[in-house]
Amino acid sequence: MRIFIALLFSEEIKVELYNTIDYLRDLYDGNYTSFDNLHLTLHYIGEVDELLLEDVKTAIKSINFKKFKVKILKLSSFKNTSTSCLVHRVIEKTISLKQLHLKTINALKLAGIKIDSDNFTPHITLGRKVKISKEDLLDILVDEVEVEFDRISIMESKRVDGDLIYEELDHKKFF
Numbered sequence: 001m002r003i004f005i006a007l008l009f010s011e012e013i014k015v016e017l018y019n020t021i022d023y024l025r026d027l028y029d030g031n032y033t034s035f036d037n038l039h040l041t042l043h044y045i046g047e048v049d050e051l052l053l054e055d056v057k058t059a060i061k062s063i064n065f066k067k068f069k070v071k072i073l074k075l076s077s078f079k080n081t082s083t084s085c086l087v088h089r090v091i092e093k094t095i096s097l098k099q100l101h102l103k104t105i106n107a108l109k110l111a112g113i114k115i116d117s118d119n120f121t122p123h124i125t126l127g128r129k130v131k132i133s134k135e136d137l138l139d140i141l142v143d144e145v146e147v148e149f150d151r152i153s154i155m156e157s158k159r160v161d162g163d164l165i166y167e168e169l170d171h172k173k174f175f
Contacts, residue, residue, distance in 0.1 A: 001048060001156050003045050003046070004042075005041070005060065007152060007153070009039065021033065021126050030128065033125055039155070055113060056154055059107040060171075060172050067150045073092055073144055080134055084132075085129075085132065086127070087126045087130045093122060105118055155169065
């Protein structure tokens with residue numbers, strides 16, 4: 001199974017994010033994130049078996065962290081080509097978010113999980129292969145949104161009847 005560690009949004013925040021996706025979808029072709037799959041990835045792990053999944057669960061359960069808030073900022077893009085890009089919302093890089101990422105990486109390493117990269121660019125993927133220029137994207141204004149995170153989640157990425165589904169396998173609440 002393919003897994004990753006994420007911070008999940010409330011329904012209210014997902015509605016706000018999805019409004020932007022609806023706007024983009026009406027104007028630009030692309031592969032857009034479904035409402036239920038909106039999240040902030042802390043770390044992508046990849047393919048694991050049941051035994052390794054238990055190690056990941058133990059690692060995540062060991063993380064003690066306080067609830068915190070961040071702002072969801074402007075639109076931006078990665079992996080730009082001449083015809084398409086990955087469109088995302090930028091996340092404010094707060095000390096709390098950086099500390100949580102570091103704690104997550106360290107807990108996974110201590111549990112023996114191979115970490116390919118410690119790099120972290122907090123973002124929310126809205127669409128892949130979106131046919132929009134970087135200039136047009138930067139012209140689209142979105143409201144900043146403040147979000148509070150109160151838990152960290154272990155997610156599975158899988159295909160069900162051809163649809164990409166992200167399912168929460170376990171989580172740890174923050175204090």
